[in-house]
Structure formats: C-alpha cells, structure tokens
Amino acid sequence: MNFIDHIRTFFPISDAAAEELVSKSRLASFSRHSLLHREGDVCNVLWFVEKGIVRWYYIDEDGRDITDWFASENSFVTAFDSFFQRKPSRYFIETLEDCDLYSMTYGDLESSFNRFPEIDRLSRVILLQILEEQLAKNSALQFRKASQRYRFIIEKHPDLLRRVSLGHIASYLGITQETLSRIRARRS
Amino acid sequence: MNFIDHIRTFFPISDAAAEELVSKSRLASFSRHSLLHREGDVCNVLWFVEKGIVRWYYIDEDGRDITDWFASENSFVTAFDSFFQRKPSRYFIETLEDCDLYSMTYGDLESSFNRFPEIDRLSRVILLQILEEQLAKNSALQFRKASQRYRFIIEKHPDLLRRVSLGHIASYLGITQETLSRIRARRS
DNA sequence: CGCCGAGTTGAACTGAATCAAGAAACGTGG
C-alpha cells in the first residue's frame, strides 16, 4: 500500500499535491536494528513505514533505555521534538525488523508547504493523530496498575505483543520486564 | 498582553492575518470554577488565557477525577481531542481562578484557515508546542518515582504549586495527594 | 556442543496506595 492511499483514508488530498509528495519521497530498505536517528541530532527526515516496525526511545537520567513509541505499517515517524522545530532531539529511532520506509527531507517538505497549503493542513492533521495517541497513552498509563497497562496493549496494540520483545514493551508500559512476564503468565 | 503579541514571540504573523484573528475573537471573563467544556460534547471553542488558570481533566474508569493539564497566562486551550476533529471529547475544562479568556469558534477559525494559509501553519506550530509538552510530561512521569515527579513540577511549572490545590497537582503527577504532601514535607 | 539473548521464576525489600483521623485554611452568613 502506497502512502498516498493511506493519506486518502483520512484526508482528501488533490492529485497535484499527491504528485508533489510522491516526487519528493523515496523508498528505501533498512535491515533490522538500523539506527535511523540519534539523540542530539536535528532530525532531517520524515519516514512513512511501508513495511516493518520501528521503535522510538530515549535514555533517561538513570541511563535506562525507555521506549516511548512504536510505529508499524502505515504510520508516519520522525523525531517530533526536532523535525519541525529544527532543534536537537532527545530521542533515538531504530528499526526492530527489516523495514521498507518512504522518506522525505525537511527541506522538500517545507517547499511543498509553500506551494500547496493543503499539505500544510495535512501535516496538521497528522500531528493531531500523533497528539491524540499520546493523550490516549498517557491516560492509559497514568495512575493505572501494571495489569491495566497490559490490557491497554492487548486492546489497542495487540500486534506489538507478537512482534516486539518483552523488554521493549515493558519499558513502553512503564513497568519492568519481570512484572510484565508475571502478568502475562497469570492470564494465559 | 494581547494574544497577537504572544503569537509574535514565536511566529511571524502578517498584519492582515493578525487583524483577521483579532476580529474573530472576543474577550470574556469567567468566575472561578466555571465549566468551559464538558465530556461528551464536541468542543467548539479555542481559548487563549489572558489571565487566570484553567484545568483540563477527565474521569477515569474507576471514577477518579484526573488532571491532565493546566493552562495559565499565554496558553491556548481547547479539547484537543475534539476541537479539530469535530468529535465528542473525553475531557472537561474548568477555570480554577477568575479568568479573562479570548475565545474563537471553530467555524471562524476554519474560515480563517481558508483565507490565510499562514494561520493554518500557525495552528500547526501551536499543536507542536502542545505535543512537545505532552512528550516532556510523559518522560517526566513514566518510570519515575514520586519524588522525581515532584521535582518536575518544581523545575518546569513552579507557579502551579502556588496557584493550584495539592489534590489537582497530585493527580497531574499520577500520585496520591497524601504522598505529595509527605514529599513536600520532607524537603522544606 | 556450548554460547547467547530472551524470557521466566523466586525471595526479599520498598515505595506508594489505602484507610482513617485530625489540623489548618477558607469563605459565608449572621
């Protein structure tokens, strides 16, 4: 599935603008455990996951590797704290499987913004989707106990359980791997 | 301070677009504990806090009232899960002090989008600010213990401690009021 | 065959929730 088809499921983009986006993007393959973006860098690329899954994480004050987000097929990914605002990021992005990703540079997207106001609007819509998922994750984790957090994954992102290692999921949920393992054992 | 002045601190808006926004917005006063928006409604208004402080919260599955966000002077507020996407919200918004708020309806903003692409872009920039604060809050809370969460408030939002009741801050931090009270007692 | 990463299991410890009771602050009306 091409990313234009995906966009059209939620945003009525014109053929001209679609053409523009396609001409500015290119498809590339990455083997698993490729580092797409590194903390401290200004992120210059917006990716769209055609196939595979990537992980978005940071290293906290205590040196722990904490997963903030996963993006699998039909998701846009970039260092959202960096890409649009052109400043160094605190996140890393890595592939967890072999991936096929469309990519687009900031410069190209910027010039598309100027020529097609609807692309500007599209980017707002995508940001809203991201924001909304963040809010949903927040309320699923804040103040909830481990078993409820696990249920969140089961209900909202069941595919992750099959594709991602337990340790990454545990840090995504804000619990330890051991606790997640025990919870999963209880209900099986 | 007018909201146009605030916008101009981070976005170079033209006089024409500024004029448009001013003409579409109006200033109103609300006494403390006014309910600006209710769960289940589609939020029709974007507010800008000229004076005062508002709280953004939801009721979770167990019936607990959980504060997700505070907005004080020079912040934009709306039900971000509802306003742009025109669907029912799961959040409430209420004033915590007597407030002066600029407001703008969705319809007016929508028509401004069409006439001024830069307003479209401005809204994207504002969304990014919101998203980034959410990300920062996430990483400040996820996996951190109560005393570290408290430090987050002290460092990033010290004014809140003076203006907002302890119970609201505790739920914002994802801990109980009793725990917050004890932490605060330890260091003072 | 033996190593290695990923997952499981166990035991001890601990931070925070819960429940319950008081103290302090606030504001409303007499």
Place this chain on the structure above:
DNA sequence: CCACGTTTCTTGATTCAGTTCAACTCGGCG
C-alpha cells in the same frame, strides 16, 4: 468580625503491588 461548616492539607498505621537482584530455562545458531 466572629462562628461555623466546608474544603484542603497533614500525619499515622497498615497493606500490597511492583522493583530489584539473582538464578535458572529455553530455543536458536554458529
């Protein structure tokens, strides 16, 4: 301006979920 009720905050005792640390299992792979 005081008195009362309400809300907000503090303090204490108990309980429990989840972390930590450590050992062990399992399956794949060189």
